Amino acid sequence: MANLYTKKSADYKKIGPKRETINFLLNYSKALRVVDYEEIQFETLLN
């Protein structure tokens, strides 16, 4: 099998959002409740 002479860059870092941002979104989702009252929707954040 042929040798590969290329190396992965040591600085290679995947671009993405911070862990805190994702945790915030998950907590926001858990806290958000949508209450239907007749034809009106109420959003409540239960923190």
Add this chain to the structure above:
Amino acid sequence: MEQLLQDSALVEQYLSGDENALETLINRHSQRVYSFIFSKVFDKDIAEDIFQDTFIKVIRTLKRGAYNEEGKFLPWVMRIAHNLIIDHFRKSMRMPKFEGNDDFNIFSVISDNALNVERQIIKDQVEDDVRKLIKELPQDQQEVLIMRMYKDMSFKEISEITGVSINTALGRMRYAIINLRKIVEKNNIVLTNQ
């Protein structure tokens, strides 16, 4: 196709109250959505904010039961992100920064007209070569050419100094140029700074 089905299945699970399904969805698409936003705004903090707002909108829409794009979760999220990016630029009324972007370098548009060191050396060499060539010309032609080109004198002044008519001075200049061209062609001399 499997990925699309999985997305829609996860959305359904989330709508029925499974919060872990949302985590899977966010983790699966976070890089793609974030990279898309970052490629437009070129700022990590702004990209982070828009990413967060995108998913807040996703969560609210899902919880309100207003999501109706079965099987097209990612394109829907991308569209929300795209709209929020447009909102961001409308609000800030600023153009995206170009610095630090490999695709576009502002210095490729704004050029520096001054010669670089290499070109300056070539220019000096060319000028030096031309001076040597002038020395090959007959004395009368050489005289007129130097007065006209290097001393910036008018043909009237040249004719007065050399004691010939203006027409003769013009003729000598013309022959000087023709002869210079002949010498250049004969000796295959390259006088260029490209």
